[in-house]
Amino acid sequence: MNGRWFALAAAVALLAGVPWFGNAVLIQFGINALLIAVLAQSWNILGGFAGYVSFGNSVFYGLGSYGVAIAMAQWNLPFWVGLIFAATIAVAFAALLGWPILRLRGPYFAIVTLGISAAMSALASNLDIAGKNVGLILPLTRNDTLFYEASLVLLAAATLTVAWIARSRFGMALIAIREDEDAAASVGVNATRFKIAALAMAAFFTAIAGGIHAYWITYIDPAGSFDTTLDVRMVIMTMFGGPGTVLGPVVGALVLSAIYEVLADSISKAAALFFGIVILVAVIFLPRGLVDLGGGFRVLRWRYFLTNIRQYRI
Amino acid sequence: MSDALLDIRGLTAGYGDVPVLTDIALTVGAGEIVALVGSNGAGKTTLLRAVSRIIKASGSLRFLGEDVLPLTPEALFARGLVQVPEGRQLFGRMTVAENLMMGAYRRRDRAGIDASLAQTFDLFPVLAERRAQTAGSLSGGEQQMCAIGRALMAAPKLLMIDEMSLGLAPIVVDRLLDVLVAIRGQGVPILMVEQDVFAALAVADRGYVLEHGRIVKAATAETLKSDPALQKAYLGSDS
Numbered sequence: 268m269n270g271r272w273f274a275l276a277a278a279v280a281l282l283a284g285v286p287w288f289g290n291a292v293l294i295q296f297g298i299n300a301l302l303i304a305v306l307a308q309s310w311n312i313l314g315g316f317a318g319y320v321s322f323g324n325s326v327f328y329g330l331g332s333y334g335v336a337i338a339m340a341q342w343n344l345p346f347w348v349g350l351i352f353a354a355t356i357a358v359a360f361a362a363l364l365g366w367p368i369l370r371l372r373g374p375y376f377a378i379v380t381l382g383i384s385a386a387m388s389a390l391a392s393n394l395d396i397a398g399k400n401v402g403l404i405l406p407l408t409r410n411d412t413l414f415y416e417a418s419l420v421l422l423a424a425a426t427l428t429v430a431w432i433a434r435s436r437f438g439m440a441l442i443a444i445r446e447d448e449d450a451a452a453s454v455g456v457n458a459t460r461f462k463i464a465a466l467a468m469a470a471f472f473t474a475i476a477g478g479i480h481a482y483w484i485t486y487i488d489p490a491g492s493f494d495t496t497l498d499v500r501m502v503i504m505t506m507f508g509g510p511g512t513v514l515g516p517v518v519g520a521l522v523l524s525a526i527y528e529v530l531a532d533s534i535s536k537a538a539a540l541f542f543g544i545v546i547l548v549a550v551i552f553l554p555r556g557l558v559d560l561g562g563g564f565r566v567l568r569w570r571y572f573l574t575n576i577r578q579y580r581i
Numbered sequence: 582m583s584d585a586l587l588d589i590r591g592l593t594a595g596y597g598d599v600p601v602l603t604d605i606a607l608t609v610g611a612g613e614i615v616a617l618v619g620s621n622g623a624g625k626t627t628l629l630r631a632v633s634r635i636i637k638a639s640g641s642l643r644f645l646g647e648d649v650l651p652l653t654p655e656a657l658f659a660r661g662l663v664q665v666p667e668g669r670q671l672f673g674r675m676t677v678a679e680n681l682m683m684g685a686y687r688r689r690d691r692a693g694i695d696a697s698l699a700q701t702f703d704l705f706p707v708l709a710e711r712r713a714q715t716a717g718s719l720s721g722g723e724q725q726m727c728a729i730g731r732a733l734m735a736a737p738k739l740l741m742i743d744e745m746s747l748g749l750a751p752i753v754v755d756r757l758l759d760v761l762v763a764i765r766g767q768g769v770p771i772l773m774v775e776q777d778v779f780a781a782l783a784v785a786d787r788g789y790v791l792e793h794g795r796i797v798k799a800a801t802a803e804t805l806k807s808d809p810a811l812q813k814a815y816l817g818s819d820s
Contacts, residue, residue, distance in 0.1 A: 436686070439679070439682075439683065439686070440686065442672070442675065443672050443675070443683050443686075446671075446672035446673055446674055446675060447670050447671070447672055447673070449666065449670055450666065450670035450671065450672060451672075451683075452654065452655075453658075453663075453664055453666050453670065454658075454683050454684050454686050454687070454731065454735060455655055455658040455659060455686060455687040455735070456683075456686060457655055
């Protein structure tokens with residue numbers, strides 16, 4: 268166990284040191300990768316632990332971007348006040364949204380979440396305070412090191428929260444809901460309330476990630492903020508790394524971001540295709556995610572992959 | 582009958598506008614095992630759902646002397662009305678120990694929870710052996726034990742068991758029936774809903790026969806067991 272903690276501390280130190288030994292391209296890649304890892308980790312709270320697949324979490328990212336942008340560009344407030352404003356809006360929206368839609372189960376919930384981001388994008392395009400179609404321009408701060416370290420701190424906070432969830436009564440209730448929601452209700456777990464709490468926690472971290480991103484790129488518009496491709500990416504990255512685990516979404520997001528970056532760099536146009544192949548291979552050989560590979564491979568060696576295929580009847 | 586734990590009178594319930602149950606009267610007293618028997622579609626599960634307040638009902642429903650008709654399922658659970666659902670409904674990828682602890686989810690009394698766990702392992706030694714295994718890897722009989730154990734972990738004042746014998750070998754059912762008697766011996770009365778009429782009546786004190794949404798017979802288990810109509814209907818014998 269000590270060895271694992273040491274490896275983890277070394278990994279965190281290495282990540283924290285990137286701005287001092289990396290070039291500008293690596294730092295910028297790092298900010299994007301860390302922020303998408305926050306999204307994956309946030310998605311993991313409801314999606315991985317409670318088993319509720321949301322394709323609408325990008326709405327919280329958009330709300331976070333707009334919250335910070337409106338606070339800074341329209342009201343001339345400092346960044347940190349903007350973050351508080353953004354997180355408050357996103358959490359309130361999650362609670363309001365969750366109350367009706369988290370009564371739906373499984374695929375019905377997933378379907379309902381699909382349209383939310385598009386609807387919010389349309390709303391932002393028509394609001395004066397949100398800059399309508401044009402968007403908003405934030406004050407410029409050229410300090411990639413600061414944005415990088417802020418993203419890393421946010422990811423650490425999200426991961427520590429998930430680590431707490433994984434060992435708490437709250438987390439046990441979420442897992443019980445995932446395993447059998449009727450049974451969870453039969454032991455007195457108020458499923459709707461727990462699911463709303465999980466969604467609100469996801470909204471909190473996702474919105475702050477959106478806020479940091481908005482301040483970093485200094486310009487936001489409706490299509491870029493309420494970006495539904497983010498929804499697919501955070502789901503894929505969590506599934507790739509290991510849903511319902513503490514480190515899986517982080518590992519999945521960082522590894523997939525790196526793979527995509529390398530592919531886009533070397534073979535540009537065909538990158539999307541190869542990315543698809545990587546994910547296909549992962550789904551077939553690693554259905555429980557990348558973080559399950561270490562332990563499983565040590566015990567079963569190459570039979571690990573065969574067992575996975577058999578077990579999940581792919 | 583005012584000392585009954587569960588006291589149902591003139592209860593009507595159903596889905597939408599169609600009543601499935603009409604004018605139900607049923608009581609469970611302290612220290613009793615009561616069997617509710619009837620064929621498929623008679624309304625047994627509907628009655629359990631009405632009692633645990635999942636579906637709408639009208640009439641009189643009292644638990645521990647309190648009118649519980651307006652309560653939510655969680656509130657009723659908190660008062661000690663605990664159900665073992667049909668089909669077990671265990672948390673498949675959680676361990677046996679975690680499943681049992683989920684039963685005590687709403688409890689805060691550490692010492693009481695430990696005592697309940699010891700009591701459960703006492704009733705089902707096999708659960709203690711398999712406590713670190715996932716519930717999904719248990720046999721059907723062991724899963725039913727785990728489901729009953731999980732319900733006991735909630736410190737029930739009345740245990741309602743839905744179709745306990747479903748899909749289990751007769752020898753396993755006999756073993757579980759013995760456990761029900763032991764649970765009653767520890768002061769927890771039981772309302773069991775069963776298709777296997779004669780298994781239920783073997784351990785019950787009293788029984789109710791439900792047909793087409795009405796109670797058609799209510800008598801001691803001894804009387805029901807020797808009832809010719811019941812024997813004909815459920816055993817197919819012409820004696």
